[in-house]
Amino acid sequence: MASSCWRTNRVTGSLVEGFAYRGAAGVIGTEITIFTSLAYAFATTFFDRFAGKPPQQLGPAVRSTRLELLRRGNPLGLAYVAYGRADAALATA
Numbered sequence: 001m002a003s004s005c006w007r008t009n010r011v012t013g014s015l016v017e018g019f020a021y022r023g024a025a026g027v028i029g030t031e032i033t034i035f036t037s038l039a040y041a042f043a044t045t046f047f048d049r050f051a052g053k054p055p056q057q058l059g060p061a062v063r064s065t066r067l068e069l070l071r072r073g074n075p076l077g078l079a080y081v082a083y084g085r086a087d088a089a090l091a092t093a
Contacts, residue, residue, distance in 0.1 A: 016083045026058050026084025038076055041069060051090055059086025 049061040062082040069077025
């Protein structure tokens with residue numbers, strides 16, 4: 001099982017704040033505990049979009065990934081949240 005943002009409510013600060021403090025342009029987290037198989041499905045689908053050809057920005061990539069998992073019959077993909085600028089994108093060389 002995997003979780004990220006949900007667990008941080010029990011400690012001072014949060015993972016999102018920690019990554020932002022260290023310069024992260026964006027963080028993707030969940031509000032609930034997620035099974036590893038769903039985390040894998042979300043990650044692979046997201047990175048196919050975010051780093052694909054053509055690449056999508058953070059916001060659209062998260063949204064389309066959530067909708068794809070919903071289309072596949074898994075509403076738990078809606079638990080994923082992007083923290084950061086929706087227009088964040090990978091830099092091109």
